[in-house]
Amino acid sequence: MTTTRVAVPRKGRPLEAVLERLAARTGATELADEIISTLRYEKAITKGTQDADGDVYHRIGDYSTLDDPHEPEFTLLRDDREGMPRRIVFDSVTVPTDHGDVQLVGREEPFRALRTHEFALGFDSADLVLEEVVQLRDEALTSIDEINDRIDPLDTDVRVVTGLGDTVYHTLLGTPEVADSQDGPLDRAFVANYEGELCISPRYERLVEAVLGTGALDDICFTYPRNGSEEEADIAATGLGVYLTVTGSTARDHGLELGERLFPSETVLLENAHERTETTRLVADLFEDPEETALQSV
Known part of the structure; x- marks a missing residue:
């Protein structure tokens, strides 16, 4: 054979x-x-x-x-x-x-x-x-x-x-202050109505554009984690971001709320x-x- x-x-x-x-x-x-x-x-x-x-x-x-x-x-x-x-x-x-x-x-x-x-x-x-x-x-x-x-x-x-x-998920994460700035859940529609910075890993820029849809990013400016720092910490400093999560415990430790699971990393x-x-x-x-x-x- x-x-x-x-x-x-x-x-x-x-x-x-x-x-x-x-x-x-x-x-x-x-x-x-x-x-x-x-x-x-x-x-x-x-x-x-x-x-x-x-x-x-x-x-x-x-x-x-x-x-x-x-x-x-x-x-x-x-x-x-x-x-x-x-x-x-x-x-x-x-x-x-x-x-x-x-x-x-x-x-x-x-x-x-x-x-x-x-x-x-x-x-x-x-x-x-x-x-x-x-x-x-x-x-x-x-x-x-x-x-x-x-x-x-x-x-x-x-x-x-x-x-x-x-499967783990690319998940939308936000601080309570940002999450409470709009009525409704922390999801793609939230991003479409949001103006400001979104913290992501630079290697996932095109992925994030695909899973959010380019129409939601008109008023969004990408920022990136600093070398040597935890991504969740930089997202917390930015207010809104996308990062891979399993249980979300580390995100919660940084005071972040878990929003929509945007896409499976599989x-x-x-x-x-x-x-x-x-x-x-x-x-x-x-x-x-x-x-x-x-x-x-x-």
């Missing part, structure tokens, strides 16, 4: 979501747990919250099995933290399935690897798709199943197939339709949740 290569992130929540979904479908739970626990340990070392067991070269040698593709391989990257430490990240592993072997291949930017036709299938954050290719319109983009309608077919052959449900399965085959279609089915409605990838 053939081997289908699938581009995946090298670390973090999106990779964990892919491994957990594949394990649920193939029974490769032990393998997924091994990769996830290894990368969490290495992240803790990089952040200085865990002492290293041996130097980085000995650790990567212990983790990687080069002569068996069904065992994981890891690689080294420079982390962008102070001192640019070397960080061990995922490289590849091959998992047997009913539709042939599936090789997960680590990429720094899986979405862009699909855009250049290196892969037929891959996983990345929905955030990156919004930042890269969705069209900006007056109307707000409110859900993942609307993304494909905003992608210009002349721009890319890549489409979103389905989400993996590892890992999505992507397909380059130009590279689609019957095998890649079957492999894509492995990652879909039968209780969810998959998106039309055309």
Whole structure:
């Protein structure tokens, strides 16, 4: 049987979501747990919250099995933290399935690897798709199943197939003083009627424009968190902002009220339709949740 290569992130929540979904479908739970626990340990070392067991070269040698593709391989990257430490990240592993072997291949930017036709299938954050290719319109983009309608077919052959449900949200946050300045909830309509500064991460500027709708931003001026400070603290100083939240506890600690959940930040399965085959279609089915409605990838 053939081997289908699938581009995946090298670390973090999106990779964990892919491994957990594949394990649920193939029974490769032990393998997924091994990769996830290894990368969490290495992240803790990089952040200085865990002492290293041996130097980085000995650790990567212990983790990687080069002569068996069904065992994981890891690689080294420079982390962008102070001192640019070397960080061990995922490289590849091959998992047997009913539709042939599936090789997960680590990429720094899986979405862009699909855009250049290196892969037929891959996983990345929905955030990156919004930042890269969705069209900006007056109307707000409110859900993942609307993304494909905003992608210009002349721009890319890549489409979103389905989400993996590892959802956190880009949430509208405001101080009580700002929230009480209008009647009604802290939502998109609030922003449309608001004049002033909106604090956002600079890397999410295009995403925020998409999920709020350009028509709501006529009287809005974006500001950005200062280097080294907490985003919630800068939003509190500004009065209104958008930031990723799970429980919202940190936002509340800074005196912020949680408004509308504007858009899910979720890992999505992507397909380059130009590279689609019957095998890649079957492999894509492995990652879909039968209780969810998959998106039309055309």
